[in-house]
Amino acid sequence: MIQRAPPLLRVVSASSSCLLSDFARGMAGHSKWSTIKRHKGAEDAKRSAVFAKIGKQLRIAVSSSSTTDLNNVLARAKEADMPKDVIERAMERAKQAKAGASLRYEGTGPHGISLICMATSDNKARTAALMKEAFNKHGGHMGAPNSMNFKFRKLGQAHVSKVPADKADELLEKAIDSGAEEVE
DSSP: OOOOOHHHHHHHHHHHHHHHHHHHTTTOOOOOHHHHHHHHHHHOOOOOOOHHHHHHHHHHHHTTTHHHHHHHHHHHHTTOOOOHOOOOOOOHHHHHHHOOEEEEEEEOOOOOOOEEEEEEEEEHHHHHHHHHOOOHHOOEEEOTTTTTGGGGGOOOOOOOOOOOOGHHHHHHHHHHHHOOOOOO
């Protein structure tokens, strides 16, 4: 009896698919692009948030017509490596829109301390709600417009952002050196 050999084509195709499937599995889970995309996306989101904040400050500075405010914001933009064309676009939009109104809130704080708070905002309703919340949170209440005006005379302005507790003493010393009458 003569035995027949299996067809050669079938054996070759079976063995080649076996070789290809083993070769293709190699480096699973090592996608360099997905790692780059994840890190770059997080960094771009942070940078975008900083640029948006500076853009808003630019619009307010342009609308207030104060050159010192504008110079300070431009310096912050350069520190954040904000591209020149983005700065120019933000300034152009600000000139067209004239966004940002100067708002004044008066009231009493904790222990009956009289306060006048100045704010610049593009949304008056949101700012009023935030100011009212801040007054209430700290045991005070907002008063009517010009209700505390008679207790104050304008000598100057101090622009202060969030200050860490360890830098508070430095801030007080600078205020005293600049000629502040009362510092707490």
